[in-house]
Amino acid sequence: MLRWLSIFFLTVTALWQASASVVLRGRVTDYSGEPLEGVTVSLGTGRGATLTDAKGMYRLTTADTDTLRASFRLLGYREERRTLLHPQGEMVISLRMRPDERELEEVTVTDIRKRTDAMERLDAREYGRRAGDPTGGSVEAMVATLPGVAGAGELSGRYSVRGGSYDENTVYVNGVEIYRPMLVASQQAEGLSVVNPEMTASVGFSSGGFAARYADRMSSVLDVAYRRPQAFEGSATVSMMGGALTLGQGSERFAQLHGVRYKRNTSVLSTSDTKGEYDPDFFDWQSCLSWSPSRRWRVEAFFDANLNTYRFAPADRNTSFGTLDDAHRFKVYFDGCEHDRFNAFTGAATVGYTTGNTDLSLQLSGFRTDELVAYDISGEYWLDQAGSELGAGRYAEHQRNRLKATVLSALFQGTTRLSSHRLLYSLGVKREHTEGRVSQWERRDSAGYSLPLAPDALRVYFALRGNHDVSASLVSAVVQDTWQRQTSAGFWNVTGGIRATHRSSSGEFLVSPRLEAGLVPAGAPQWAFRLAGGVYYQLPFYREMLLRREISPGEYVTEVNGDVRSQRSLQIVGGADFNFRAFDRPFKFSAEAYYKALSKINPYEVENLTVTYLGRNAASGHVAGLDFKLFGQFVAG
Secondary structure, eight states, rough: HHHHHHHHHHHHHHHHHHSSSEEEEEEEEOSOBBSSOOOOOETTTTOEEEOOTTTEEEEEEEOOSSSSEEEEOOTTTEEEEEEEEEEEEEOOOEEEEBBOOHHHHHOOOOOOOOOOOOEEEEEHHHHHHOOOOOOOHHHHHTTTTTTTTSSSSSSSEEEEEEEOOGGGGGEEEETTEEOOOOOOOOOGGOOSSOOOOGGEEEEEEEOOOOOSSSOOOSEEEEEEEEEEOSSEEEEEEEEETEEEEEEEEEEEEEEEEEEEEEEEEEHHHHTTEEEEEEEEEEEEEEEEEEESSSEEEEEEEEEEEEEEEEEEEEEEEEEEEEEEEEEEEEEEEEEEEEEEEEEEEEEEEEEEEEEETTEEEEEEEEEEEEEEEEEEEEEEEEETTEEEEEEEEEEEEEEEEEEEEEEEEEEEEEEEEEEEEEEEEEEEEEEEEEEEEEEEEEEETTTTTTEEETTTSSSSEEEEEEEEEEEEEEEEEEOOOOOOOOOSSEEEEEEEEEEEEEETTTTTTEEEEEEEEEEEEESSSTTTEEEEEEEEEEEEOOOOGGEEEEEETTTTEEOTTOOOOOOOEEEEEEEEEEEHHHHHHEEEEEEEEEEEEEEEEEOOEEEEEEEEEOOOOOOOEEEEEEEEEEEOOOOOO
């Protein structure tokens, strides 16, 4: 009888302990919100342990206790510990793990990242420390060294890609589309780059075949992400041309990064052929703020103020040309001055929410530019040959061009992870308003005669005027899916999507299907192949819509052509990368072939940095080419 009572007592006790259990569950991510797989979750010796799955989820059951101590461990991340007092029932612990930043003295990375999409990743901060270009190591100067990219000059951040104009390139900073001043006509007056290289964390650049998530441009995409500081940091640079200061601070919930730059090109401009008094001032202030009030919510803000002033009073210019036997010299004496102002402001706020495998965000952004180009310059010139005067004359130039543009945008975007798929969808609304004022003329006098010659009137050689206000609204929607999977053939990366845009001013409805695929073969992992294609449009902005009409010889007026349609480009891009070792160092050889079928082209002329469009769709054409690049450590390290 005593034995049966003991068995009954033990059974009841075991059932009671089993019923009095604690269930611990949750989700573990990194600081960017990406799930962490393989995190070891343990409750102490004898209490059990488990690992997180591909979604970062875990579930662990243990017996009831007064105090429960949970630890979370993953190689490369700091161990996180949590203590629960008097736990009961089902408890939820979700957290973000910090990277464990430790210096490993004897680790050597010998491989190179395999590129399986249209976006090439660049190291902007490393380039900025080593570059000797006058822009101070700007991201745009680094992009201009890539195959198929041509820079506008050593003082400029403008570049053209595979036959396109300066206006056909999109720039994003932290997901915010960045606009440049539009009336800048020369490299000397351009100022600072739109991207601060000291604040940059990652740079992606595509010279064609980019995904549907990026806005309607025909040539390229530059996608820049600024870093999120983990602790206090700072840097400062000073040179004869200016300086820069960067400060950052970060914690578990809040991070901030600020950058201030100042630049003067006086020392460089004083060596040009045109002598005079150069007084440029270029100032830029950028700030990034990030706040995570909880594990699901995040708030981010971005601000950029770009203030550029260019003042110039020319004195004289000497230009020599010809041959040793037929030498010529062109001498000009100037009077007057130029005073330009280019002020641009960009601001954006983003609210994000994470639930399960879905990330949602709402971004509100605004851009404002206030630009003025004003100069009155006259000159007297002599052309001689070996001391003999060949000709003389005078001319005068006047210009008062003003531009004010405002762009307001709202973008809702979501990302959902489903097994090996990553689904992206977005809906955007944009409002553009531009106020343009054009007033410029040029008078020429040759050997005492005004050109064009008129016996009863004083005529100018060239005159242009216009007064326009242009507004437009745009609605765009994007659906895109990225599929990544390791198969017996190798690693596949396929992205397909479609972009639809409606523009109110022209009534256009544009549909842009785009597809890109990449493969790293299992039998030859040193190779990476990619193929991309799609339809791309260039939506007309203020300058593309201006049409010049001649009302008398040499006298023109500008008109807004509301019938201008978006330029279209059908692109096919194929490429391959080969990774190898030479001289005991890593190298990569890349080759890429491309073809663009262009239609509804709006022809343009380029003079220095000024792009003047014809103002109507008047041509078609094609662009084809083959780019090669050899990248590696020609010198160790």
